[in-house]
Amino acid sequence: MRTDSPTFAELGVRDEIVKALGEAGIERTFAIQELTLPIALAGDDVIGQARTGTGKTLGFGVPLLHRLDTPGDGTPQALVVVPTRELCLQVTHDLTAAAKHLGVRVAAIYGGIPYERQIAQLRKGVDVVIGTPGRLLDLAEQRHLVLGKVGMLVLDEADEMLDLGFLPDIERILTMVPDQRQTMLFSATMPGPIITLARTFLKQPTHIRAEENDAGQTHERTKQFVYRAHSMDKPEMLARVLQARDRGLSMIFARTKRTAQKVADDLTERGFAAAAVHGDLGQGAREKALRAFRSGKVDVLVATDVAARGIDIDDVTHVINYQCPEDEKTYVHRIGRTGRAGREGVAVTFVDWDETTRWKSVSDLLNLGQPDPVETYSTSDHLFEDLGIPSGSTGRLPLSHRTRAGLDAEEEETLDNGKRKRRRRTGSKGATEQAAPEAASEESRPKRSRSRTRSRAGVPVPGEQPEAQAPAEAAEKPASDKPRRRRRRRTSAEQAAPSAD
Secondary structure, three states: OOOOOOEOOOOOOOHHHHHHHHHOOOOEOOHHHHHHHHHHOOOOOEEEEOOOOOOHHHHHHHHHHHOOOOOOOOOOOEEEEOOOHHHHHHHHHHHHHHOOOOOOOEEEEOOOOOHHHHHHHHHHOOOEEEEOHHHHHHHHHOOOOOOOOOOEEEEEOHHHHHHOOOHHHHHHHHHHOOOOOEEEEEEOOOOHHHHHHHHHHOOOOEEEEOOOOOOOOOOOOEEEEEEEOOOOOHHHHHHHHOOOOOOOEEEEEOOOHHHHHHHHHHHHHOOOOEEEEOOOOOHHHHHHHHHHHHHOOOOEEEEOHHHHHOOOOOOEEEEEEOOOOOOHHHHHHHHOOOOOOOOOEEEEEEEOHHHHHHHHHHHHHHOOOOOOOEEOOOOOHHHHHHHOOOOOOOOOOOHHHOOOOOHHHOOOOOOOOOOOOOOOOOOOHHHHHHHHHHHHOOOOOOOOOOEEOOEEOOEEOOOOOOEEOOHHHHHHOOOOOOOOOOOOOOOHHHHHOOOOO
16 A cells, blocks of 8 residues: 555545544555546446455445445345355455445355345345355345345456356356446456456456556565475474464465364464364354454464455464465465565465475466475474574473463354254154154153063073062053063073974
């Protein structure tokens, strides 16, 4: 942000929005916002391209809120489509904060939680819907989500939706909204299919690129360190890196869900306040981890690549690639979690011996100049010098530094409102209706009386009297009732004897 950048008020944004942004400490625009707002506020289609962490959310969010009709009639006027749940919640948070003086109703529609709460919110009426493609399509096809009055459509992180296979769903959503609309497409990269999509569904869009054509895809303010590390030494290296000088909130990225959870558990055992976010966790557990990370109860968040697009926290100081990213785009979005909003950051990448070819490709495509990482171990002097790790640091966090409350201090929200009911498996509707009275009368049924006769090898023992379990009930039993026939078992002697046949 330049000191002479125009303010939102100077660009003609509504006073209510300017006031809300000012209360959040946002007054002047970033480059992508400065270039986008004049065009988007006029209602024209826009393609916005900028590196991650440069303010794209407000680049489309402010024009969207500015052009809303307030108060609305409860039918959605604007739709924002995002690729991940985390990004959905982040965009919802940002737009809700910017619209708090407008009286605008914003709804987050995403999968992983029950439908009932989202359906109830839509029935009450909303002005802006932010959601993931799958859940949006489900509710639209069920007629709970009405898209017939959407006048503004935003596709955020379009390239990520392409990578996740959402392009057919996006095309279906685009056919459900009116043709007369404003469409804004924002993305960090512009692959061929996204350009084709833009040409098909946007009308004379203005393509805005917020940096020079020869600018690198990574932030200049992010220091990047790459080390060749052995897989068995990575946990020790990671523990020492997390004790680096001036380290604040940190994110660790792994390729697999199992590795992410394993790293988080190992760090917790070593004394670090760590939490994990990956697909094997329920939505409540994922939101709990993110809330704890934002509030500072945990300062280490271990995540898979899907979460790299949805976590927008300005004060992340370190990003650590525990496993080498698959390609250059993944690397860009991983380390884009730090060095945001003009701040400085540190990115550390561990490259195992079997990942050298993959890393060389990433380095060459991004012009990083580090195709051959230096061989590094947890005791290497250059590791301590590069990151400012105190000498004598071990693989465990000192007790004096364990000041975070931890993940357990954050309560997990019950997303289903605690209304889970046990269902009885029955073969018919009538059986279901009769299940409750039958269960209620279970205790009122008389107990069966049984008598026990002691026997040896199947022969009753002479002189033994039967033992009555319920003598009172036996006395009331009619004399005409015959005792239950006892099943006869063959004795060992009978089994050993040869048969007559």
